[in-house]
Every structure is written in structure tokens, then in C-alpha cells.
Amino acid sequence: MTEPTTPVLVAVDGPAGSGKSSVSKQVARRLGFGYLDTGAAYRALAWHVLAHDADTSDAASVLDVLGDFDFSISLDPDQYWVRVGDTDVTDAIREPRVTDAVSGVARVPAVRHAATTLFRSLVAAADRPGVVVEGRDITTVVAPDAPVRVLLTAAPDIRAARRSAELSGHDAGAVADALHRRDAADSSVVDFLTAAPGVQVVDSSDLDFTQTVDAVLDVIAAALPPQTGSHDGR
Numbered sequence: 001m002t003e004p005t006t007p008v009l010v011a012v013d014g015p016a017g018s019g020k021s022s023v024s025k026q027v028a029r030r031l032g033f034g035y036l037d038t039g040a041a042y043r044a045l046a047w048h049v050l051a052h053d054a055d056t057s058d059a060a061s062v063l064d065v066l067g068d069f070d071f072s073i074s075l076d077p078d079q080y081w082v083r084v085g086d087t088d089v090t091d092a093i094r095e096p097r098v099t100d101a102v103s104g105v106a107r108v109p110a111v112r113h114a115a116t117t118l119f120r121s122l123v124a125a126a127d128r129p130g131v132v133v134e135g136r137d138i139t140t141v142v143a144p145d146a147p148v149r150v151l152l153t154a155a156p157d158i159r160a161a162r163r164s165a166e167l168s169g170h171d172a173g174a175v176a177d178a179l180h181r182r183d184a185a186d187s188s189v190v191d192f193l194t195a196a197p198g199v200q201v202v203d204s205s206d207l208d209f210t211q212t213v214d215a216v217l218d219v220i221a222a223a224l225p226p227q228t229g230s231h232d233g234r
């Protein structure tokens, strides 16, 4: 009988719109790994605080509702969902009102501590050979000892243009302002704009989506033994 092994953790950080979610999800598919969207947990908590009509910028109000925050998330990159209690919030947590509020809840130290513990336990319980975990502090706080750590970047104007292309009907300038405002708020709490020692930078400014996925897979292939995962070679 073989002992169950701890899943390999691939840590991916980066600023808003750098491609963390889309690229990490595709990398996970290609390797047969799980995919953990840590931003979804902070977004779901912001949604939960708003559902209580509480103030997301007030730490005491956030902590008041943290006690009954019943969060669950799928690690299957092909069946992605996020729930709070019985409510599916997969789409709701992407609404601008949640995006605008999320940095407020993410700056509360007790929230970050609880989130870090949750992320580590989700990875440990995953039924896959590895998990691609993406966020802002994965390479530095959640999994500083991960065998693969990547900072995924792209020039600010390119990230804003990609986000704007997703949000048809929204003013491009306002979308860019919101994205840069969120980066400024978030980077005052954790540094995801510069690579920590040992973290590999993948700059996708001049890469298309497929090239970016391949660049991350190359970093993983260089760091992990070849039998890890089921890289389909596409």
C-alpha cells in the first residue's frame, strides 16, 4: 500500500489583471493539478460583509461577521465554483461592488491569518498530485517554501487593457483607474510587485495567453521531477 503524498504546491502571485487566474487554471488543467483561487476567499468574505450591510472598510465590522463565514471552493479547474453557506457566489464575487470592497477586508490581519490557514489546509487535503495556488502573498507568506514560485507580471497599461476588454460597456479609463487603485491598496499590505528571492518572474507583456501558459509550464518543468503531474505536452 502506498502512503498518500502531500500535493506539490505551485505558487503564483501578481497584480490585478496579470493573468493569474486564467493562466493558473490552464496550467492546472495541463498538469492534472488542482487550482486554488485565493482571491475568491477574500472576495467571498467581502460579499458576506456586504450581505450583512456591514462596513467593509471597518476592521471591527469585518471581524464581527467572520465568525459565521461558511466558505467553500472547488479546486477542480474544470468545475470551478465558490459558495458561502448554500449560496453559489461564483459570479456575484466578480461584481464591481465586491471588487471595490475587497481590499478593505483583505487588509485585516486576523482575516489574512485565517485565510492562510485555510489555504494550507485546502492544499493538504487536495486529491491531486499538485495544486496551483494563485494570489498576492502565496510566494511569500502562504507557501514561501513551495518548490515552484512564480511572479506573473505585465505592464500596467497592458493589464488595464486586458481587463477593459473583458468588461464591454464599461469606461476604459474608469476600469484602469479601479485596477490601479486596487493594486495600490493591496500592495500596501503585501508586496506582489517585486519578486522575493528565488521567485521566477514571468512577464506576459509581450506574450499571448498560450505563450504565457507555456512560460509558466517551463518554469515548473525546470523545478519539478518529470513524472510530477500529467503534462499533456500541448
Ligand SMILES: Nc1ncnc2c1ncn2[C@@H]1O[C@H](COP(=O)(O)OP(=O)(O)OP(=O)(O)O)[C@@H](O)[C@H]1O
Pocket: 014, 015, 016, 017, 018, 019, 020, 021, 022, 023, 039, 162, 163, 166, 204, 207, 208, 209, 210, 212
Ligand atoms: N498573456 C496574455 N495575453 C492576453 N490576454 C491575457 C493574457 N493573460 C491573461 N489574459 C487575459 O487577461 C484578462 C485578465 O486575466 P485574469 O483574470 O486571469 O487576471 P488576474 O490576474 O487573475 O486578475 P485579478 O487579480 O483582477 O482577478 C483575462 O481576460 C485573460 O484572459
Ligand SMILES: Nc1ccn([C@@H]2O[C@H](COP(=O)(O)O)[C@@H](O)[C@H]2O)c(=O)n1
Pocket: 016, 020, 038, 039, 040, 042, 043, 102, 103, 104, 106, 134, 135, 136, 137, 138, 182, 186
Ligand atoms: N493571496 C491574496 C489573494 C487576494 N487578495 C485580495 O483579494 C482581492 C481579490 O483578488 P483577485 O485575485 O480575485 O483579484 C485582491 O484585490 C486582494 O485584496 C489578497 O489580499 N491576497
